[in-house]
Amino acid sequence: MFVQAGHHERAIRLLFGKDFVDDGARVLLTHRTKLDSAIQQELLDYCRSYYFNAYDYGALPPLFDFSLEEELLYARNNNLRPQLMYLLKEHGLFIQLAAVHLEERMPVDALGAFLDDFSAFNRTSSLSEGVQVVIGYAEDAFSLESRKSAESLKNLRKMLDKLKHYDSSLHPRQKKELQLFSNLVDHHKTVDSARASEWDQSDSEERLRKIMLLHLALSNMDWLPSRSSSNESSFRDFLHAWKTYNYLIAPIFEAAEPSRLSMARRLLGFRPSRPDLYINTHFIVSEESVIYEYSKRQRVPVQRSSNGDIIFPARWVDKLIRDGLRTPLDQRLRRFYDRIDRPGWAPTTPRLNLSEKPAKTLEPMTTFYPGYHGRLHAILIALDLLAPICHTDLQGSQSINPSLLRLWTRRLFDIVYPGNGMIGEIDPTWVSIYPSIMSGPKNCVEQYLKRIDAESTFNAKLSSLIIGHSLVMQLKTHSVGGEKLHLTKAKFQGLKGDTQADVLDTHRTPLENTFNSIFDRSNTHGLTNTANIIGDALKTSSEPIDISTLVYLVELVTCDMIFHLGSDAVSQSRFSDLILPFSWARLLAEQYCSTSRSKTRDTSSLPDFLDSIVILSEQLKYNTERDWLVGEMALPGQSDIVETFNLRLCWCIVLIIVNSIHPVVFSDLTMSSLIHIAGDQYGRIPKTPCQ
Incomplete structure (x- = not known):
């Protein structure tokens, strides 16, 4: 109507x-x-x-x-x-359908749409797109330090099973990657590091797979074996794999803004919120990612998009990347070192046994002390692993604990320069087994010296300088990469003008430049400068002193002082006349063995040096206000360790006396200094049980 x-x-x-x-x-x-x-x-x-x-x-x-x-x-x-x-x-608009599924975060359905398009129209591009969906999802699921939820692994298995029917149409590289992820779904907790060798790190795509496999292998710390001949080869391969991982992951630590690195995005499960922009200020982060996990620990405010994506500002992503990677790596490296440093690998370094009778003949350095080579080998391996990332502070600037670099460098010093006053030697056979056994630790020690805090106390800085420069002196006398380990006489000739400056950064403070002169054998004032430094350290009464490093420095100066005392001290025949511990004599030979005459160093500072030894002995025994340290530990006031350090000071003066080219009378300064430090605070020398 x-x-x-x-x-x-x-x-x-x-x-x-x-x-x-x-x-x-x-x-x-x-x-x-x-x-x-x-x-x-x-x-x-x-x-x-x-x-x-x-x-x-x-x-x-x-x-x-x-x-x-x-x-x-x-x-x-x-x-x-x-x-x-x-x-x-x-x-039949399957490609558009796949795009919608991806927008809805439905990767399984998106893959189905791509496969439907390939089946209907035989478009290989659709199959490739589907493969990329699976690979992208797998990269998120197995991203570094990801939580690998059961749901994500279940979805990944569904997608991989769908692609099995199209195996004959896939590219060989796609097959290889899909087979990898198919195996990882069920066996990601038991990955063998040897599988990483199947991937070429020079290829940008395969490098990502190599890093992922190495990370999964390293995440399982049950691999740590006991040291035995049966597993030596496999263990060596694993050490190489760990160093490779540290080397490959280093660019993420080095980058000021790691969020801008494509490799970081694919390895850690995040992507730009606006791919069309050159610089992104926000990123979409996978819920599987370590970035998201660490954001919950640090209570980072989470922003979600309309389709549920987790979005973080770039500045937070950069911070969370560093925290999420370095903290677990630091923990694993510490656990690794704790394991290889336990008695199963090498016994604890013994203190000096004063009742031990001297050997009738000189024995090789393999008997330096029980377990020496095992402990030295262990720490060199640890430093070699750390070398690719030694410039990275794995703990963060807020940590009060010593860094791995500081901890392991100090341990190397304690092993090579132990509490008995001897100087260790590195086994030449190790270089052929581990080609980087010298270069890796050397890089770590160089980085250790670069990190010496400019605002630290004089004595703390001095201790670090002693440790770092002494290790550089030890490490730089060995060749790497197939050359002979020990320097020949011809090489010693070239060493005359060689200083630590050839090895380390030239940007130093005055203390570093002055201290370095002791290691520069061409510097005639090296002994005087170092004697003054020792005196300055003792004058800073309010500062703690690491007694182990300071006594070692006294011994180092003593050794050099003995060599240069007297007009003919630098002649070749002088070596045969010296009375020194074997390890000291070997050190002098390495530093001064030459067919030409070396410069004689000024020894006029001997009286001041002896005075410093006396002051050091008195403060060590009687100064209760001084805080003495041995590494990071406080030195007990009344202990055998104090007596051992004082005995080492006595030895220094005794060696000066017995090597003197002039007769030493009772009133001589050296003799009176010895009597002073060997006695009690009243000048009395206690009787031995034999007397």
């Missing part, structure tokens, strides 16, 4: 109001041209919404003038995602 009367709008609205939408739609489509354009659009939108929400897809085409593009556009604009997916699948 209303239609016949020309009231088309009223008729349509009445039908809609009575839920006769089908009848109203027919009237609308028949008489739409008679309606005002705005009213026509309003009524059309009502019908479109009704049929879309009713999933009545058959009624839609007339409402869109049979334009599929308009139907799809309407569904997109009104966020009708299920209906949009149905229309895309129904009309």
Whole structure:
């Protein structure tokens, strides 16, 4: 009736109001041209919404003038995602369907759409896109330090199983990667580091797989074996694998903004929120990622996008990357060193046994002390592993504990320069077994010296300088890379002008430059400078002193002083006349063995040096206000260790006396100094049990 009367709008609205939408739609489509354009659009939108929400897809085409593009556009604009997916699948638009699934974070369905497109139209690009979806998902699931949830592994298995039916159409490289992830789904907790050798680190894509495999292998610390000949080869391979991992991961630690590195994004499960921008200020982070896990520990505010993505500012991502990588790595490296340093590998370094009778003949350095080579080998291995990332502070600047670099460098010093006053030697055979056994630790020691805090106390800095420079002196006398380990006489000639400056950074403080002169054998004032430094250290009464490093420095000066005392002290024949501990004599030979004459160093500071030894002995025995340290530990006030250090000071003066080219009388300064430090605070020398 209303239609016949020309009231088309009223008729349509009445039908809609009575839920006769089908009848109203027919009237609308028949008489739409008679309606005002705005009213026509309003009524059309009502019908479109009704049929879309009713999933009545058959009624839609007339409402869109049979334009599929308009139907799809309407569904997109009104966020009708299920209906949009149905229309895309129904009309064979699988690539667009896959894109929608990816937007909805439905990778399994996205893969299915790509595979449907490949099956329907034989487009290899669709198959490749599907493979990339799986690989991208797998990279997130097995990202470094990720939590690897059961749900993510289940989804990954589904996708990998789907791709099995298309194996014959895949590229060999795709097959290799998919096979890798298929194995990891079930065996990611028991990865053998040897599998990483199947991937070429010179290839940017394969490098990522190599890093991932090495990380998974290292994450399982049950691999740590006991040292035995049966597993020596496999253990050596594992050490090489760990160093390779540290080397490959180092660029992430080195980068000021690691979030800008493509390798960091793929290894750690995050991506730019706006890929179209050159510089991104925000990133989407996977819930599996270590970045997200550490954000919860540090209570970082989480922002989520409309589709549920986790978004972080770039500055937070950079911080969380460093924390999420370096903390677990620091823990594993500490656990590794604790394991190889335990008695199963090498016994604890013994203190000096004063009752031990001297050997009748000189024995080789393999008997330096029980377990010496085992302990030395262990710490050299540890430093070699640390070398690629030794410039990185794995603990962070807020930690109060010593860094791995400081801890392990100090341990190397304690092994090579133990508490009995002898000087260790590095076994030449190790270089052939571990080519980097020298270069890795040397790089660590150099980095250790660069990290000496400019604001630390004089004595703390002096102790670090003693440790660092002494180790450089030990390490630089060995060749690396197939050359002979020990320097020949010809090489010693070239060493005359060689200083620590050839090895270390030249940007030093005055203390460093002055201290370095003791190691520069061409510096005639080296002994005087070092004697003054020892005196300065004792004058700073309020500062703690590491007695172990200071006594070693006294011994080092003593050894050099003995060699240069007397006018003919630098002649070749002088070596045969010296009375020194074997390790001291070997050190002199390494430093001064030359066919030409070396410069004689000034020994006029001997009286001041002896005075410093006396002061050091008195403070060590009687000064209760001074805080004495041995490494990071406080020295007990009354202990055998104090007596041992004082005895070493006595030995220094005794060796000066017995090597003197002039007769030493009772009133001589050297003799009176010996009597002073050998006695008690009243000058009395206690009787031995023999007396």
